[in-house]
Amino acid sequence: MNPQSIPTNSNNDISNPSTVDVRRRLRLGEVLVKEGIISEAQVESALAAQKQSKGKRLGEVLVDMRLVDEVTIVKTLAKRLDLPFVDLNQIKISETALKELPARLMREQNILPIACDTESVTVAFGDPLAMEAIDSVRFSCRKRLVEVVSTPTQIKRFVDRSVSVAESKEDFEDFLRSLGREVDREAAAGEDAAAVRLANKIILDAIRDRASDIHIEPNGDRQELLVRFRVDGECREYRRVPAEYREQLVARLKIMARMNIAERRMPQDGKIRFKLGESEIELRVVTLPTAGENEDVVLRILAGSGAQPLGNMNLSPDYLRAIQNLVESPYGMVLAVGPTGSGKTTTLHAMLGKVNAQEKKVWTIEDPVEITQAGLRQMQVNPQIGLSFASAMRSFLRADPDVIMVGEMRDEETAHMAIEASLTGHLVFSTLHTNNAPETITRLVDMGLEPFSFSDALLAVLAQRLCRRLCDQCKEEYEASEIEKEELSGYLGDGVLSRLGGPGPLKLFHAGGCAECDDTGYRGRLALHELLINNDEIREAIQKKATTAELRLLAEKSGMRTLLQDGAAKCLQGLTDLKQVLAVCSR
Template identity: 45%
Template sequence: MATDWPIDTNLGDMSRRLGFFKNLQRVTNKIHATSDADEIILEMSEDICELFHCDRLTIYLVSDDRQSIVSKVKTGLASRQDIRLPISEQSIAGYVAATGKTVNIRDVYDHRELAGHSASLRFLKEIDERTGYRSKQMLVAPILNAQSNEMLGVVQLINNRSDAPFPAVAEEGVQALAQTLAVAFAQRQKTPAAVRRTRYDALVAEAIISAAEFELAQRSARRKSADIEDVLCTEFQVPLPAIGAALSTFFSVPYEPFLPDRIKPLDLLKNLKRDYVEANLWLPVEETPDGVVVVAIDPERVRSSRTVNNVFPKSRIAYRVTTRREFALTVDRFFGALSNMDSVGDLLSGLDDDESGDAAGSHAEVLSAAADNELVRLVNKIIVDACQQGASDIHIEPRPGKGKTLIRFRRDGSLSPYVEVPASYRNALIARLKIMSDLDISEKRRPQDGKMQFKKWGPLDVELRVATLPTAGGMEDVVLRILAAGEPIPLDRLGVTPHNLERLQALIAKPYGLFFVCGPTGSGKTTTLHSILSYINRPETKIWTAEDPVEITQKGLRQVQVNKKAGLDFATVMRAFLRADPDVIMVGEMRDKETVSIGIEASLTGHLVFATLHTNSAPESVNRLLDMGMDPFNFADALLGILAQRLAKRLCSACKEAYQPTPEEISQLLSEYCAEFRGTARWQQDPQAAAERVRQEWLERHASAGRFTLYRARGCAACAGSGYKGRVGLHELLTGTDLLKKQIQEHARVAELLATALNEGMHTLKMDGIEKVLSGITDLKQVRIVCIK
């Protein structure tokens, strides 16, 4: 069917001309005769190239938003990535789509020839630069609906094999081919499988937006050269699930939303690179009884290309559609944030998952595997990703037998799966972490703890605290705490309410005494203490700190790292401090009688002492210290105050949703708030009056025109769909007043201490949390989680 154009491009031979159109008629007849125009065009693309004696053929269709054209058929290009061109003079095909004119160009690199068509027309040479191919001749025709004159697409022929301009007969032929394609594509729009003209029409049908609003969205997208999905989300507040449902209706496949806790399916992704996934816009997410679930932005195009079937030849494929935003989030979830390092998937694909091998292996084999370059890079990547994602802890959890090793990150207080590592590498992974932490790799029966200076091994200057624990089945778990190095947070930005901040500043301004910060592990005690030290840090003040480890550094502080192996414990360091002329002493933790006794002694001899305690509340801390054997009179004299602290999840500022609470909801908040001080004198005298005073205080501080505004979690890309990002401190400040000190000397019960503190103005953790709910910082659900008694 090939046509050999003469070198002089003058087709004078009538029989040759008739032969060309006869072959063209065969092509058009096949297109007209089939019910699946897309498939027949794909099959006949090489025949079309032979017919027109050209190197390459590209057929574009107008996109749903009608602001660009997208390649439907490409020949000669190895890349499977769609070519998307704006309908404008930025490219030759885009110019044809914009003007509806057929162009026949001798050399696309000839600027004067292009200017003959339009002064601003240019050739998009980036594809040539990427592929190394040299485009020269180009014949491009518009695909127009004959009835409505609507632009449907563009057909483009590239490079006449005779290295001469395409002849006039080729112009006639390509216009005839374009007319046939127009009929085929227009007919396709009328078929039941594609009744809707755009993939978003279901939004109008379901009354989520009006037809006029959708038209405005299309115009805005064209004007801004933006994706219409982004316009619908940002300008018209259409939720992603609604867009996903519309896509599901259009493509007749289920909608697959982004799941932030989805575990990466390494077996499915081992042969896929991030660049390929982003170029082809499909991604396998899990294997189910229905087959391999593949999410795509355009499942119809992906299915017709049959690429997925080539990648998974022995599996059934279950297609799902998703939105562009959620597809990008899933790619980031699986491959990690873009960086100079390889993705974790790429690194794991380099590991040989020999399931038949012995996961234990000899000592020499484990050491060899631990030094494997791919495993070394994998461990570094895990730590870097954890730091970039704001994780506080990394949990390595091996499973016995052939079970894979699960790695989880703790972010904002909650654990979420990160990745799974093949079983045959679990011992090598643990050994690598032990090597980096200077631990004994041969010791597997006893817990070990150590520290890792990651800058020695990787690209980040961070320190990690490492703990190993033997678990069932001869396994070992490893937990890595990422130590928050950096500058202290200013005291007024610590999230302390004005009520507590004023009292706290008055206490820490005292020249001597004992002040505690208490709370469970990970509640931000050290961060708060360093903020306090930063507030009182002056050139005339000598401040010594004893910490394990030193996490936060600041100028003016002399900081000592506790080293138990060298005999340098907290008590030893504190005794040394008393001989080093201190003004202020900060102790990382007071956990034994000796350390507390030295702290009380130092505070009574004219020093200001700060320390942390692992207790649940401020009043309980008093009894805990007395139970250690402290003299109640000395302790009462030394005590300045105790600050109890918890961390609650903060509502994501980018997506939190404001609403007007019902009177019942406000009454519930008030009831929980007042329940905290029901044993106090002000409650017992007149409960209703006490509750009403609280309500009036709330109206003055938190209401506008007598109405409260609360916020609830919604979920967005910034917070990975959770609705929460970051954490906020909840505080309970007990002040060492004269009455409280008298009760301490009399060994009063916790309930009596609590009642006295509340009568003197203390707010409990829950009361402080409810204040932050009313301020729109968090919600009651998070306050209840961290304030359980």
């Protein structure tokens, strides 16, 4: 349905006093009983519960008691009052109509203007018996008011999204206007406070929006500068900034990162330390010359924070128990593997949090130090003075360690040092950029590690991916189709699928959309895991230089679930959907 097709007859014209008078005499309970939807006894029970609730309307109480759903309530009232029911997901809401009523009124009364012309405004109500809302709209708008109904949940979702977007856009436009006035004042004085404010606002908004990266993308002298944030693994447009701010913004960011602002032909790297209240945020900055004499800037936000508990790593119960046992080993090597940005460092620090005790000496060498923990002795790689992972490892072995964490096994020397440390009575943690757990073993053997020493040192390999998590506020349950059942059964096996899916029809969840998740249906990310634990069979296979496929078969026989299988299991738990799992895992 589009706004022009919504009926505008006299029955749904709430500017008509006779329409309002009829409405005032109606009672929701009586209407539902008359239509045979609920009984009088259920109405009495709901009215008693309403007295105990804090200002809830009868319809909300009935829904809470699961006596009826809100779609049935709204459609029944629409039928009784001869009003059109509108599914807001199926129409295009007019931006002009949104300006017809104050944002405060829309939020307070849960109403949404969806269409307008020169004479009338069409407004969606979640409760057509809410006379206060009707009276408020009649008082606030001088045009003829035409009423339609929709579910309160849908209206709230669209109000939150529409009003938030409008307010945010308006705020940024006001901000740019104020910057323009500052630029005029500063031109004569030679100051640059406007660029400072713009850079600070972009960084602050990125932190507020939970972004991991900021992309500043100029497009020539006369075109707007595009700013994008990477949130939950995906780039999203933040704002378009007028072209006149291009050079000031890029120059300001380069100054903050202590770069050479005159050098525009070569990429540069730097860091920004940004004060946010009592805390300090570090940003890694890279500039890159792009076509058309432009210069892009990319900022990676390193939120300086403490370690997360191991229980917050989205590990399945059996994997969590296994890792808790592994980190209690007196010596050996545990590897976390996966692509850049898959959460390997976060997971390793969660493991370190379990061994970080007064009776243990824990050394780390990282590039950079992103997570700090009291009790750990943490160092940062510094190539300019020759401080590498390998050189730090050599020093650690002379510094009485119990536990060592090496940020990354970048070369054969570092890998050899890690194995030596593991075999001489130390617990070693490190990371590697590989696709899965079995492949990690063959990669390290191919790198030149001695298979017998490596097989004795290795405790486990934990492969990891991050996929988008369904928003808890708006995810929607549905019954899986036969195709989805077959697909999940192919990944998990019939026995596992029936055990995890439980009795009755198989239920899955899909993305909804609300103000909490910017109407994407997803909020935050979820870790998927593949845990290979070394045992006698796998140890012997490593010594014989087994292939990745052979190691995978042995690991699965010992209880390893693949990344894809772990993701499929988390789909059944309602944490994500299959589309997101397949986006980060190979079949």
